[in-house]
Amino acid sequence: MARKQIARSLPPNWPVTITFAGNGQEALEALQAGHGEVMFLDLTMPVMDGFETLENIRKLDLPTMVVVVSGDIQEKARARVLSLGALDFIKKPAEPDTVLEVLTRFGLYTPSSDETLTAAPQATKSVSDTQSETTQSDLSSRQSSSQFEVSSFDCYQEITNVAMGRAGDLLAKLTGEFVQLPVPKVNMLEPSELHMALNFAAEESISAVCQGFIGPGISGEALLLFEDTSINSMARLLHYSKITPDTEVEVLTDLSGALLGAILNGLGEQLNITFSQSYPNVLGRHSPVSQLIDANVKRWNTTLTIEVTYQIENFDIVCDVLLLFTADSVRSIDARLEYLLG
Template identity: 50%
Template sequence: MTISVLICDDSAMARKQMARTLPKEWDVEITYATNGAEGLDAIRAGKGEVVFLDLNMPVMDGYEVLQTVQQNDLPALIIVVSGDIQIKAHERVKALGALDFIQKPVSADAISNILQEYGILTLTQKDQVEDTPMIKVDMRDACQEIANVAMGRAADLLAKLLDVFVLLPIPNVNVLEVSELTMALKATEESSTVSALCQGFIGAGVAGEALLLFHDSSFQDMAKLMGVANPEDKQTEIEVLIDTGNVLIGAFLNGISEQLDMKFSQAHPVVLGRHCTVNDLIHDNSEKWHRTLAMEINYRIENHNIQCDLLLLFTEDSIPTLSYKLGYLLD
């Protein structure tokens, strides 16, 4: 008996990886959705007996889908597949009725084990194994999915260290000219002033800088969470900035290196500016930022006035190596 399977994820790369890792002998008909609203439409149309659901999506996220399915008692067995591996994320999706949780990037063994554990996997002998439907993945989409997984690794580490829940966005990935980067940085300005940290990194054929913009209004809350004795002390602010940068930048780069099978060396962090406007920060440092591949993530901590923006700026010369590595990952 053919089972209707729904893969709901805004990333084409993630949808392709998910479809490829389903057991080949599993008799299924696959439907794809690029956001939670599309996913709910598919479930209501009977196309989602088994659902593989991402959490961070536009229009409607995975939490909202789970809540709607639970409230309306819709017929769907939902397995969450996400880069957000925080313990509290696991707890929340289980409380909303998710069957189980698989962390990205997915593996065939993990999927097979869960399907067998819940008695969902019924194997049939097929005369011919069908190829995965053609799903087009461009470099921007692939980079966004790589950033999504790395973002989750960094958030998980921060959440464990501070015993908090980190609210995660959809990563913003673009190839930018320096003028466009200036506009992107200005767009992050929600508070009047920020303090900024920069840390260079280099690998085989890949180099760039990580930039952490820490909103000044966040310092006292973060210092208290870190257990710092004098949260209003000026030296404390620098320590908070550097400690936050070490956690987020280090874990993010490790997340990328694991996926692309490459190692990064990191330079010492440098404080670019303190209590300055984003405009001043750009003006003082724009000469060293040229055309770049930019990954931008805004981290916020639930129930705290803490917000920071992490930007990874890869040099233009890094793009061919990244394209090669991503192509290898997809093949």
């Protein structure tokens, strides 16, 4: 879905041929095959992420101009990609006006008189000879290739990718550290299967907080799960002077409210709805994940499960956020996503 969205955001009169890649390794192979004078690069990808891709582009001295398009909006993420040679950074979801402004500013595209820019361009040189020699058949090929099939799971994963980036940015600001963001895991699961979906091993001791959320036609619950060793490290990063059992609960509830609020706001922006959330409820502390899940399984009736694992770079801190949606919610989300699949 991310590839389709960026393809649809490109200027319709830009005479180029598009090559699609599903991860950084595929991108490098395409560049080495001579494709990609300009590359729009995501950061959160399987196999090889965007940071690794930029490092390899520099190492291999590959001739491409890179614009990063990502839901990871941390200031440190932006600084890293620019230091690795990216021309610019665009946050997801990319708007056509923003893409047009960036392409024009770097002299990669010259807009016609009826196209508007969000900001005055800083560079005005024309497109390259290679671009100007592209035929009309290339344009037709470009347009048809961007209409590939996108599944509902692709959509769930991509809107979560954007939303988790908002929460990751908040976590980075709270801790002052860089937060590593994963590719979200999307599954259709029964409540009894939840512990099998989690990154935590069954014997690991964890603590968990649960919060309900509701919006127009969409409802569910979110779990925040912390390894016991992570809670103390997180408390120190948040500048708690003394770590007590009460401190642990405070860390859990504060982070749950903040992270879930950021994720729900990110989802709401894309789905054009507003969510409300309940007060955090501590489900259990210092328990094996399977025991904690089994003790609360009767409270959940879910079909769609989305898991996001946040890790603080250079610290032994791992926290899982699990979003549990009801069956009715899935139908409502699908209806709201139809315009993105069009």
